[in-house]
Amino acid sequence: xxxxxxxxxxxxxxxxxxxxxxxxxxxxxxxxxxxxxxxxxxxxxxxxxxxxxxxxxxxxxxxxxxxxxxxxxxxxxxxxxxxxxxxxxxxxxxxxxxxxxxxxxxxxxxxxxxxxxxxxxxxxxxxxxxxxxxxxxxxxxxxxxxxxxxxxxxxxxxxxxxxxxxxxxxxxxxxxxxxxxxxxxxxxxxxxxxxxxxxxxxxxxxxxxxxxxxxxxxxxxxxxxxxxxxxxxxxxxxxxxxxxxxxxxxxxxxxxxxxxxxxxxxxxxxxxxxxxxxxxxxxxxxxxxxxxxxxxxxxxxxxxxxxxxxxxxxxxxxxxxxxxxxxxxxxxxxxxxxxxxxxxxxxxxxxxxxxxxxxxxxxxxxxxxxxxxxxxxxxxxxxxxxxxxxx
Amino acid sequence: xxxxxxxxxxxxxxxxxxxxxxxxxxxxxxxxxxxxxxxxxxxxxxxxxxxxxxxxxxxxxxxxxxxxxxxxxxxxxxxxxxxxxxxxxxxxxxxxxxxxxxxxxxxxxxxxxxxxxxxxxxxxxxxxxxxxxxxxxxxxxxxxxxxxxxxxxxxxxxxxxxxxxxxxxxxxxxxxxxxxxxxxxxxxxxxxxxxxxxxxxxxxxxxxxxxxxxxxxxxxxxxxxxxxxxxxxxxxxxxxxxxxxxxxxxxxxxxxxxxxxxxxxxxxxxxxxxxxxxxxxxxxxxxxxxxxxxxxxxxxxxxxxxxxxxxxxxxxxxxxxxxxxxxxxxxxxxxxxxxxxxxxxxxxxxxxxxxxxxxxxxxxxxxxxxxxxxxxxxxxxxxxxxxxxxx
Numbered sequence: 001x002x003x004x005x006x007x008x009x010x011x012x013x014x015x016x017x018x019x020x021x022x023x024x025x026x027x028x029x030x031x032x033x034x035x036x037x038x039x040x041x042x043x044x045x046x047x048x049x050x051x052x053x054x055x056x057x058x059x060x061x062x063x064x065x066x067x068x069x070x071x072x073x074x075x076x077x078x079x080x081x082x083x084x085x086x087x088x089x090x091x092x093x094x095x096x097x098x099x100x101x102x103x104x105x106x107x108x109x110x111x112x113x114x115x116x117x118x119x120x121x122x123x124x125x126x127x128x129x130x131x132x133x134x135x136x137x138x139x140x141x142x143x144x145x146x147x148x149x150x151x152x153x154x155x156x157x158x159x160x161x162x163x164x165x166x167x168x169x170x171x172x173x174x175x176x177x178x179x180x181x182x183x184x185x186x187x188x189x190x191x192x193x194x195x196x197x198x199x200x201x202x203x204x205x206x207x208x209x210x211x212x213x214x215x216x217x218x219x220x221x222x223x224x225x226x227x228x229x230x231x232x233x234x235x236x237x238x239x240x241x242x243x244x245x246x247x248x249x250x251x252x253x254x255x256x257x258x259x260x261x262x263x264x265x266x267x268x269x270x271x272x273x274x275x276x277x278x279x280x281x282x283x284x285x286x287x288x289x290x291x292x293x294x295x296x297x298x299x300x301x302x303x304x305x306x307x308x309x310x311x312x313x314x315x316x317x318x319x320x321x322x323x324x325x326x327x328x329x330x331x332x333x334x335x336x337x338x339x340x341x342x343x344x345x346x347x348x349x350x351x352x353x354x355x356x357x358x359x360x361x362x363x364x365x366x367x368x369x370x371x372x373x374x375x376x377x378x379x380x381x382x383x384x385x386x387x388x389x390x391x
Numbered sequence: 392x393x394x395x396x397x398x399x400x401x402x403x404x405x406x407x408x409x410x411x412x413x414x415x416x417x418x419x420x421x422x423x424x425x426x427x428x429x430x431x432x433x434x435x436x437x438x439x440x441x442x443x444x445x446x447x448x449x450x451x452x453x454x455x456x457x458x459x460x461x462x463x464x465x466x467x468x469x470x471x472x473x474x475x476x477x478x479x480x481x482x483x484x485x486x487x488x489x490x491x492x493x494x495x496x497x498x499x500x501x502x503x504x505x506x507x508x509x510x511x512x513x514x515x516x517x518x519x520x521x522x523x524x525x526x527x528x529x530x531x532x533x534x535x536x537x538x539x540x541x542x543x544x545x546x547x548x549x550x551x552x553x554x555x556x557x558x559x560x561x562x563x564x565x566x567x568x569x570x571x572x573x574x575x576x577x578x579x580x581x582x583x584x585x586x587x588x589x590x591x592x593x594x595x596x597x598x599x600x601x602x603x604x605x606x607x608x609x610x611x612x613x614x615x616x617x618x619x620x621x622x623x624x625x626x627x628x629x630x631x632x633x634x635x636x637x638x639x640x641x642x643x644x645x646x647x648x649x650x651x652x653x654x655x656x657x658x659x660x661x662x663x664x665x666x667x668x669x670x671x672x673x674x675x676x677x678x679x680x681x682x683x684x685x686x687x688x689x690x691x692x693x694x695x696x697x698x699x700x701x702x703x704x705x706x707x708x709x710x711x712x713x714x715x716x717x718x719x720x721x722x723x724x725x726x727x728x729x730x731x732x733x734x735x736x737x738x739x740x741x742x743x744x745x746x747x748x749x750x751x752x753x754x755x756x757x758x759x760x761x762x763x764x765x766x767x768x769x770x771x772x773x774x775x776x777x778x779x780x781x782x
Contacts, residue, residue: 048507061452068498068515069506072543076513107459115460116439122467124459132536132776133543145523149778152463152524366782382779385523387540391757391773 011038011091013099013140014357015078017129019183019259020208020318021045021053021104022222024078026085027353028096031361035168039089040350043081049073056128057106057259067128074104075133082138093139093390100360100384101134101144102352103127108147108258110156125157135387143360143384150370155377158256162188162201163362163369164355169344175311177300177336180351181319183209184257185296188374189303200303201374202253205295206262208319210288213267218274218281224289227324233286236279240287240294243269249295254376266291289325297332304335316341316348359384402429402482404490404531405741405748406469408520410574410650411599411709412436412444412495413613415469417476418744419487422752426559430480431741434472440464447519448497448650458519465495466524473529484530484781491751491775492525492535493743494518499538499649501547516548526778534751534775541761546768549647553579553592554753554760555746560735566702568691568727571742572710574600575648576687579765580694591694592765593644596686597653599710601679604658609665609672615680618715624677627670631678631685634660640686645767657682680716688723695726707732707739750775 016025023044030036045053056062056070078101086093106128112121131144147157165178165188178188185207191197208223215221215229224230243266248257270288273279279287304311313336319325320340330338341348362369363384370380405418414435421427436444447453447461469492477484497519503512522535538548556569556579569579576598582588599614606612606620615621634657639648661679664670670678695702704727710716711731721729732739753760754775761771 046507046509048509052507056455060454060456062455062458063451064447064453064458064498065451065500065515066506067453067455067458068500068517069504069513071517072513072515072539073506073510075543076511107455109456109459113460115457115464116437116443118437118439119464120467122460122463124456124463126459126462130536130539130543132539136540136543136770136772144776145521145778148463148521148523149527152466152521152527363779366779368782379527379781381527382782385535385776385778387536387776388754388757388773390770391759 009095009097011096012357012361013082013096014353014355014360015082015099015101016353016356017102017104018352019105020212021050021057024081025350025353026081027350027357028085028089028091029354029357031358035345035354037345037347037350037354039085040347040353041081041085041088042349049077053104053106058264071128071130072133074129076137078129078134079137082140096140098141098143098360098364099134099138100356100358101129101131101142102146102356103129103144105258108157108256110151110256112154123151123154123157125151131385132387135389139390141389142387143363144387145385146359146383149381149383150375150377153377153379153381155372155375156254156256157375159186159201159203159374160359160383161186161352161355162199162374163371164358166190166199166371167369169314171312175303176314177303177311178314179296181207181292181315181317182352183207184262185292185319187296187299198373199371200253203256204299205249205257206266206292207317208322209259209262210267210270211285211292213263214270214281214285214288217271223318224285224322227289227322229282230286230289231324233280233282235290236283236287239270239273239279240290243291244294249298254374289322290328293325293328293332297329300333300336310335310337313338314341314344315339316346316351318349320348400486400488402487403748403752404473404487405744405746406473406490406492407744407747408493408495409743410496410654411603412441412448415472416741416744417472418741418748419476419480419482420745420748422749426736426745428736428738428741428745430476431738431744432472432476432479433740440468444495444497449655462519462521463524465520467528469520469525470528473531487531489532489534489751489755490525490529491747491749492520492522492533493537493747494520494535496649499548499647501542501647503545514542514545514548516542522776523778526780530781532780533778534754535778536776537750537774540772540774541766541768544768544770544772546763546766547645547647548766550577550592550594550765551750551774552577552743552746553590553765554762555749557581557590557762558760560705562703566694567705568694568702569705570687572598572683572706572708573743574598575653576683576710578687578690589764590762591644594647595690596640596648597657597683598708599713600650600653601658601661602676602683604654605661605672605676605679608662614709615676615713618680618713620673621677621680622715624671624673626681627674627678630661630664630670631681634682635685640689645765680713681719684716684719684723688720691724691727701726701728704729705732705735706730707737707742709740711739
């Protein structure tokens with residue numbers, strides 16, 4: 001006699017689509033005092049959808065009909081990705097307790113500004129991909145819009161993943177530095193639990209964003225595979241030091257950044273240099289890779305001397321597959337033991353999606369994992385907004 | 392000895408700001424098997440904020456930074472309005488169970504369309520005023536974004552207020568027609584409970600939107616006070632019948648409309664007629680008033696013959712203060728007993744805000760009041776998204 005199947009309903013789905021605009025990551029996981037990773041699928045955007053999102057993320061004046069429809073189109077693509085992941089893993093919708101949906105950031109404007117003369121200055125952020133629509137289309141409870149509450153309270157609205165890192169990657173006796181190299185790079189510094197220092201976390205600067213955009217434009221490749229191009233080229237020291245002198249790298253945390261700064265300002269600087277013959281495209285990619293590595297290392301070094309002799313550097317994100325980038329990072333940080341998050345049961349490519357799956361669980365359990373110390377918000381709140389699926 | 396105050400926590404707040412862009416309505420109410428109205432306050436937008444919202448609602452290409460910041464600015468204004476209402480009524484934040492937030496509709500696009508050649512056609516809607524930000528700024532649980540789930544399921548995303556009308560305004564033996572005259576007019580037809588006919592509800596067409604815009608442009612008044620201007624003028628029958636021949640008025644329900652059609656297409660037709668000397672501004676206002684009255688009456692007449700000899704017409708919205716409009720409506724609908732919603736304990740001006748307060752309660756109680764029969768959605772769901780306030 002077959003054992004009747006029972007719904008444990010303790011599985012969570014996380015959906016992430018990052019600033020690199022490459023596509024949708026769907027992760028399936030359970031959470032106890034550790035992460036039980038179940039599955040991960042990546043769904044690349046079609047070139048047409050990618051172009052649409054790039055247009056919205058980088059153009060000042062947008063057709064608002066198109067924008068609003070994109071909010072629902074992306075929800076549909078998220079829902080399709082969820083449905084496909086469940087099918088591939090033979091998991092029923094009812095076995096999913098909730099979805100945690102990051103959405104696609106198209107504007108992140110934490111700096112407060114007045115937009116009418118008679119009103120208070122305000123910051124803002126917007127993630128495309130309606131949570132209510134994802135809940136309706138999947139039939140699964142969906143928690144979305146994790147950044148807005150923090151922004152409304154004067155916070156940077158970022159970074160959020162450290163709230164996951166602190167719970168699952170901290171250590172009793174070692175400083176753990178968690179580095180995610182996506183379009184943007186960010187670090188979480190988790191001092192040994194015994195030190196009772198607050199977690200520090202922020203965006204260090206560019207991750208793969210500039211490198212990817214250069215390989216796309218000049219080599220018609222989505223990224224610099226294994227860092228092959230960079231490894232055979234020469235760094236342009238003048239361009240590198242000019243870029244490293246940007247105020248963002250001097251600014252004290254908490255700080256966060258996005259496509260506005262690195263995807264546009266920095267990129268234009270580099271492509272102008274290439275197009276006017278000052279630097280070759282290969283050397284530009286090497287220089288951009290050095291920029292990513294050095295801006296990360298410069299942020300990590302002070303914490304090492306502050307907290308401990310050595311520390312673990314836990315890496316994740318698409319950047320871990322750029323061997324040359326990781327090699328450069330190792331040379332710049334000799335005291336760090338570099339470990340992929342995979343060794344903690346968290347596949348690097350799926351880490352951010354898993355974090356949002358966990359944030360959905362935290363919302364439903366009213367577990368306040370918000371860390372205003374990392375975002376600068378004035379109060380601790382429960383982040384996210386819940387839309388119900390099928391009852 | 393003073394009796395210690397206890398928090399009953401059964402009060403709900405509803406926030407409405409309609410397509411007429413006049414400002415924010417905040418209502419406080421309790422709900423049992425009837426509505427216990429507590430308070431209502433109206434907060435007009437400053438002219439600068441009104442101009443900003445009008446710009447966003449009516450212009451095709453929008454600065455997306457401005458749009459995203461407006462989402463947070465409006466949340467701030469909503470939160471200020473809530474805080475002021477609580478202060479004026481000496482009610483503590485902790486006594487409010489939740490806020491139901493409609494937001495400011497700036498696009499309502501229920502008609503499905505493809506925006507990339509490789510994706511499914513989708514409808515869309517967007518209400519400005521972040522629910523997550525309102526929850527963070529008031530510290531009160533906030534349910535918002537009530538239309539998106541319905542739109543995602545192929546519905547019109549409107550009208551929603553009938554779901555409130557059905558619960559609180561139905562009758563055992565009389566057909567009740569509930570008419571709200573805001574910027575847009577909508578009706579809910581509630582057949583006698585004994586008939587077990589489903590509720591029918593939809594937008595009939597323009598409410599005050601065209602009239603208000605004409606008085607604003609040509610008389611520098613926010614609205615036609617008591618219908619004074621219209622009452623002294625003459626209807627232009629040709630213009631009226633031309634407008635009444637628009638396909639929207641022939642279309643079968645469910646149907647919904649917004650500023651796109653009446654605030655722009657119709658208005659341009661009328662102002663062109665005025666500016667070219669075909670019609671005087673006063674006659675234009677009379678004609679617009681007749682258009683509102685007739686397009687409403689034309690929709691109500693068939694239901695009367697269908698269901699019962701006579702029926703109650705329960706009216707609400709800013710339009711009830713336009714005596715001439717209501718007088719015209721009476722003449723067109725001699726068999727209707729016209730009653731203001733105030734007689735049911737629901738002040739006409741506060742009715743929509745009260746409905747959204749009730750929708751917040753329905754969300755928290757997982758009470759599925761969604762009526763796909765009125766919106767055309769493919770499934771019944773719980774409408775709205777919940778953001779938590781202070782814990």
